[in-house]
Amino acid sequence: MDRTVTPPTAAALRAEITQTRAELGETVQALAAKADLKARLGHAVTVRRAKVTGALDRMAHPLRDPLHTPLPDERAVPVGRAPARPASRRYWWLIPAGAAALAAVGALLTRRG
Numbered sequence: 001m002d003r004t005v006t007p008p009t010a011a012a013l014r015a016e017i018t019q020t021r022a023e024l025g026e027t028v029q030a031l032a033a034k035a036d037l038k039a040r041l042g043h044a045v046t047v048r049r050a051k052v053t054g055a056l057d058r059m060a061h062p063l064r065d066p067l068h069t070p071l072p073d074e075r076a077v078p079v080g081r082a083p084a085r086p087a088s089r090r091y092w093w094l095i096p097a098g099a100a101a102l103a104a105v106g107a108l109l110t111r112r113g
Contacts, residue, residue, distance in 0.1 A: 033039070
């Protein structure tokens with residue numbers, strides 16, 4: 001078995017050199033992009049700003065958001081019915097009743113003593 005290696009031609013060498021230079025240029029550009037912290041930070045800020053702006057817009061205009069589910073307070077009230085009062089207004093009378101009950105217990109405890 002005689003293995004002879006034929007030397008590459010000048011045109012083949014030039015094509016290989018051109019391809020290697022192109023690959024090296026792409027590698028250098030990729031490394032330069034990774035090393036450009038200012039550009040990377042600017043891109044990250046732009047992305048975050050867009051996310052925050054979108055979230056704020058959805059909060060300000062919930063009806064525009066197709067995935068928005070209304071909270072109980074946002075539901076429409078049927079015609080002819082008054083909206084339900086919040087719990088804090090429904091049980092206002094418990095405060096003076098509780099105070100009176102505490103005063104009565106306090107009075108009973110002081111009489112025994």
